[in-house]
Amino acid sequence: MRDSAPADPASRARDICLRLLTGQARTRRQLADSLRRKEIPDEIAEQVLDRLTEVGLIDDAAYARSWVEQRQRSRGLARRALAGELRAKGVDSAVVAEAVAEVDPDDEEAAARRLVERKLSSTRGLDRQVRIRRLAGMLARRGYPEGLALRVVRAMLDEEVVEDAEDAESASGFETDYLDSGEE
Structure with a gap:
């Protein structure tokens, strides 16, 4: 009975990479790390990764653009946090810089507002300074600059204060109208 695993390291490396890429896109370093864990010799791993890059199956720039778009939209992360995540995944700094530069500052601010x-x-009922500290801290943890x-x-x-004042004013106007009409 023949073992289904390829005997030669290049075939095995290719199979590992293709299996990993089937589920989701990966960076070159993520694939290289997986091959290293599977004890594929470095020179074989490099050859296989080079070939997969040649044919377009590994594209760190496309991966970075997609990652930034998805994480910025779904998690509301700022450029700094996105850059940190991409660097941790082994994406080259120049590619990271290019990908996060595509985040529109207005979109980043809108995401911060939604968060x-x-x-x-x-945080209602807390002192204004405590609220500022907590909310700004939450944004800082998501990579937003302090300013x-x-x-x-x-x-x-400030908008909340204005809305509360308008709500109070309209409520008191309703009570006055109701009492002036003589209805009970």
């Missing part, structure tokens, strides 16, 4: 909006109600984080948080807290 703050989601957390705003959970942008503080600007967004303060603006949204």
